[in-house]
Amino acid sequence: MTPVKRRGEFELIAELFAPLSKGEPGAFALTDDAAALKPKPGHDIVLTTDAIVAGVHFLPDDPPATIAQKALRVNLSDIAAKGAKPRAYMLTAALPETSDDAWLKAFAEGLKHDQKKFGLTLIGGDTVATPGPLTLSVVAIGEVAQGRMLRRAHAKAGDDVWVTGTIGDAALGLRILRGDDLGLSERHRASLVARYRVPEPRVTAGQGILAIAHACLDVSDGLVADCGHMAKASKVGIELRTADIPLAAATQAAIANERANLTDLLTAGDDYELAFTAAPTDRARLTSLAAKLKIRFTRIGKVVKGKGVRVTAQDGAQLSLDRSGFTHF
Ligand SMILES: [Mg+2]
Missing domain, CATH: 3.90.650.10 (PurM-like C-terminal domain)
Known part of the structure; x- marks a missing residue:
């Protein structure tokens, strides 16, 4: 995909998203190519990813803050299902031309709100321009006591x-x-x-x-x-x-x-x-x-x-x- 060419928008994204990485030192304020995470002692890292697409998983005219929240929450739902505690996430956004400054600001506010609510931090991602619909892909990262992650495969007759x-x-x-x-x-x-x-x-x-x-x-x-x-x-x-x-x-x-x-x-x-x-x-x-x-x-x-x-x-x-x-x- 073509990176976002509009210089102003690129700067705005850096300005809006970098503060969302505060609190996770391994995110390096989104200034490096990758993040480094160490699980808490005695814990496993749990990873999941889900993408949402305008017109498929949300409506293109939904409020930008709720679109941001939905992108995070469908992933947090998988973290929840594994019994894990949310810790961090990465976000890749494919933005159509219609995502202007006001839209992006409201979108970042939605992320900020849910980061606080669920206790997780942005640690990386990517932004690209797309001629297609708005598409958001999140990798959510959680932690669970070592070897204890809930599985869908462990139902027993009689339960x-x-x-x-x-x-x-x-x-x-x-x-x-x-x-x-x-x-x-x-x-x-x-x-x-x-x-x-x-x-x-x-x-x-x-x-x-x-x-x-x-x-x-x-x-x-x-x-x-x-x-x-x-x-x-x-x-x-x-x-x-x-x-x-x-x-x-x-x-x-x-x-x-x-x-x-x-x-x-x-x-x-x-x-x-x-x-x-x-x-x-x-x-x-x-x-x-x-x-x-x-x-x-x-x-x-x-x-x-x-x-x-x-x-x-x-x-x-x-x-x-x-x-x-x-x-x-
Ligand atoms: Mg699921």
Whole structure:
């Protein structure tokens, strides 16, 4: 890719981004070609990367600060799912001509806000110009006690399946941004749009369940699809009950209006909640952890011998997901 040629913009980026590296000496104030990180004693470095593209993962006219937050948070969600504590990140931004000074300043403010909220520091990256849509790629770096990183492959038959927060809100938020009001109040619409634009990575929950959960992943592709990924990696089956899926008040209202249906929400993406499994003997521990963290933890199913995901609907019908999507059987 061509580097950004507009000299003023290049300088502005240096001016805006260098302060974001403060606090991590190994970032060398973004003046070197690379950063150097030493993990805390007794810890492993956990690395993950995710890119977001305008028109695919966010809308081009979303506020620049929320675009910055989403770029960070989809990555922090993976750090959370590994039970790790966020530490640093690198950011590569492919900027179209429309990213002017005001846009960049607001974007950097969004980064700054979330760095403070989640306790991480910018340690490097790159900026290029693109004739295509705005694209942001983040490498997030976290730390976890040595050898303890949560895996998606460790679910055991007999485990409970839990999920944090609520499911389906972001998918409805996107529908609202595309012009469908879902018959909801302004307050409900705003809450769903916020869930789409600024997901809430469950970093405290991830660290809290580190010593309890057997398997964990973040729900980004849709609850059923991601449970399928966990089932496959763990060589087990997962049974979910739709009646137990946690739903926000706004989402319940959209379902009551018959403008949304639960089956679609189970397969929609962008939830950025954690799905994890744990022994039934840990129910009380998890319930008190959830209360302490003020995060909803809901038991939504069981890990069983076998394979795939089986979903029992409220009317008792069984739905199952195969590679092509839902099929009745
Ligand atoms: Mg993930």
